Amino acid sequence: MNNALITSLNERRIPQPTYQAAFAVSEAVDLHFKKHFNIARLNAVQELAPEPSVEVIEAIIDVAFWASLGREEGHSPKISLAFLPEEMAGMPLVFKHRLPFKTQNLTKLAPAVERPGIHLGIWIEDGELYLWGTTREIPGLCFVLEVVEPGLLVVKHRRIDGLGKFVNVATLKGDQIKVVDEISQNASERPPIINSLLGFTSHYSNNDADSINVLVQLATAMRAHGRGGAVLVVPADTDNWRDSIIHPITYPVVSAFSGLSDLTKQIDQEKNLLLWQNMLRQAVDSVGGLTAVDGATVINDRHELLAFGAKIGRSWKSKRVDQIVLTEPVIGSSASVIHPATLGGTRHLSAAQFVFDQRDAVALVASQDGRFTVFAWSPPENMVHAHQIDILLL
Template sequence: MIRKTTYAAAKTVAPAIEAHFAHHLTEAQERGELNLAPTPSVKVIEALIDAAFWASLRKEEGQSPRISLAFLPPDQAVKPLLFAQRLPLTSPNLTKLAPGVERPGIHIGVWKEHGELYMWGTTREILSFCFVLDVSEPGLLVVKHRRSRGFGKFANVAVLKGDVIKFIDERNDSLPDCPEVLTSLLGFNAPSTWDDSVNILVQLAVSMRAHGRGGTLLVVPTGSDTWQQSILHPVQYAISPAFSALAELMRQEKEDRSRSIWQGALRREIDGLAGLTAVDGATIINDQHELLAFGVKIIRSDSNELVEQIALTEPVLGNEPIIIHPSNNGGTRHLSAAQFVHDQRNATALVASQDGRFTIFSWSPCEMMVHAHRVDTLLL
């Protein structure tokens, strides 16, 4: 039988996670979607989280495991790598297997038979709304799922760090003035957001956070140069003409976007652009994804007032908005981004910290102030 759960947080969060998957899978079936993943039960969720948590605290040859588990039967996986002999789902087995499957995009397949969970192999492609559990670092687990027919960042459901549980609040995307990038990150039941137009900003955010050096990406309106009033001149790394490789990829026919060649080219361009944000200063693109400059210094012009307060929120259940001074939200990078958005109200700023924290700054006409959306729980 499925082993007894000893990680208390697994018992706490499992019922809500089961309800989440059951709800979205039912909605997908009602929309007539096919090739949907099975719904995991409370006991299965508990067992998966328990095994992954204890495995995360172990080490193999001095290294902590970074693994991804996917709950689905082997006959529903696409071109799976199948083990000749099944492996029981235990933390020692996960730890031993981890070095060979830690590369991004590889999932350890887990299924249940005769009351036992076992690992049957690995796969790179999974079904829509498939339950996925990532071990990001010791004690840090992320429950997520593949978006409905979507390409790109999986949708996060819950984040567990020791005894701290953060359950993603899907209702945040209905808040007034919610920026498009946050709406896409929270868009569990809006597959068109990802099927018809890949949200480049989400992919850039993931890549910015991954390089671990911190950085700022400013998104300004196409055809406007008012943003130049808020940067220091001359600009050492100005781009002329604007670099448009991403824009050209997005102008290709929609049917081409399902091809691996297009997706590979997209990833390369995104990683190249995100890499520029590691250079000291801000990187600037327009809303058509054309690169305008990088290594830019943000300034406050004499005609603009100093930003004195911002609204701060995090899209997790139980979080309440607070009003703070921008200096209490981070260092110089966060303060300068808040000032830029305060002065250039049609712009958006994405800020990654070296410690993994990620914030989206946008102007809120409803609140008449800069709104800082902390979204690192969505990017894990």
Template sequence: MESQIQQTLPQPTYKAAISASAGIEAHFEHQQQQAQQRGEENLAPKPDKQVISSIIDTAFWASLRKEEGRSPKISLAFLPPEGTTQPLIFEYPLALTADILTKLAPAVERPGIHLGVWQHENELYIWGTTQIIPGFCFVLEVVEPGLLVVKHRRVDGFGKYVNVAVLKGDEVKIVDEDSINMPDCPGMLNSLLGFTNTFTHNNAVNLHVQLAVSMRAHGHGGTLLIVPSDHEGWRKSIIHPMSYPVSPAFNTLSVLMEQKVNAKDLAAWQEKLNDEIELIGGLTAVDGATIINDKHELLAFGAKISRSPGHETVRQIMVTEPIINTPAVIIPPSSDGGTRHFSAAQFVYDQHDAFALVASQDGRFTIFSWSPCDQIVLAHRVDTLLI
């Protein structure tokens, strides 16, 4: 009966919704199977490709409309009202249409508020709003006109949602889960792909992901260098005197990350952490690189990177993107971006135990790390995972 109902859903007119739906369905199926094998409970219902394509289609056409001169920003979550806690339930369900989404958008555009979508007989409907959703819940976010992101919440509830696919006009990018198997995959990429089981509130990788989100959000572009704390060899790759060194090292982030936080104090702790992340993220907007160590201590900002004495100029980098059908390519670093990208590649080429996060003004985001396996600088383009 269920398959007959789903077959009667309206056929999408947005072609990308159809082409992306099977891959997205497979992602949720795989993730939930893995979660069940780990014994995780309270998982969200899995959407099938007909439901997925229908929700994407409606949201896409809504994104191209305007209400009082403003483009809608909406987050849709596929689950029934009983699948969440403390939902706001409309007395009468509303049809899932572009017109209704456009009219509701001003009320739900703030982060963390989702319109709940479910199905009855041959139609999808909006039942209300919620701020609490279960693990692996299908979420579709309308970011801007023509730009949609499919994502899901982590089971543990901490950190950024995991992106599954990005649709921009006719372009579809589906995240490649097999990227986790690539040699020398850095922990931050592992986490962004959603495979880090220890993504706890005070996990270092979690912190780096949040710093990346903050850097990308300010829109100025910037570089964050993360260096080892057990030696200062990295200073050979920095021009001295530095413009804005910090002495003593600013350790507020470090202190917060070392705290043992109980459930009662978690919200207050998270608010303090977010404030400090925004502070460090804001410093990356200053021309030059911001430098922190692996203990999360701020050492400098506005620093200029230089080739270390006795080292060669980096000539090649391996560029990867965790998107299906996007193979790694080896290119000159000058082909990857401007001065900011080249200097970050040079820094990692000289300092193998450091890595660099680089945000471009256009939203592109790259993680630079050294590959012991391939003896080359890896440039992981992860902006698709950060939207």
């Protein structure tokens, strides 16, 4: 009898959620997982996590939400919960006595598992969810719920190939629900970084390099330092981008630093994947730290670092950008045409101007409050398109 059937038989006694948003979002989350599990099975993907049911999704969200509002020794809990049995986890730490999946147990355990990459394991038996231990390794498509801050939860799952950031499915903040829209009208015009964050990059191919998007890692790093920042991604075969930069550049690089570029080329030869991932993370963090310096960090599309602390100025060949289109990859949201100054401060306005001038470039902008925007030129709309992607980076 497979895990999905066992789960279905056991879950019938799970109590109804008292957090109404858990009930409201569960069907959309269930549809997301059904779709991706079906695709994985059609592609004969092995070692998949158990598929969560609507009842399990509701119950985990419900308990986690109420736990997020508690405090342990003055600290709010930050927890990552993974739905799988202990035998499917890699090198798990297993409790001698399983613990009921209750709010008070999550609050008590939170200080021990708040470091990134550690998950509290949840499984079900005789209709009751329980905590069995912790793990750092989980299988593909494993349902994960992260408690980010009081009242803020993110539903996500591990990528099939296990590389890169988890794929976000939905966020819940109090009674506000946002479900990621995987299929939108502007899908063909999305920059590659957004497709990667949505989980569209080569899940089922044998080429691991295809599923690594360094810009995703860089976006996560620049958002994490909390100081705000901007990255300009320019073509490697032209210097036209310099027309939109005020000279002299504060911190130019004498010759293009190729640390990130070299690492992205090494994956096919690197036998120790974990070592390679750690090296890439360190290189990304090094470049990500530069984005905290006032001004923009400039890299080319080969991921070579060209400069940081660069001040953006309008090109002498161009005019001022006066409108952009703004979208968010959320079901039910609609596009709006706005003046770029209404989106944020000088950093957003200058990034929009840069992409308006340099239409083969992309600009990534992180705000101090956690908002993250990708600016790219849209030929169909004939204007700069601002993709607000906070929901994909939590």
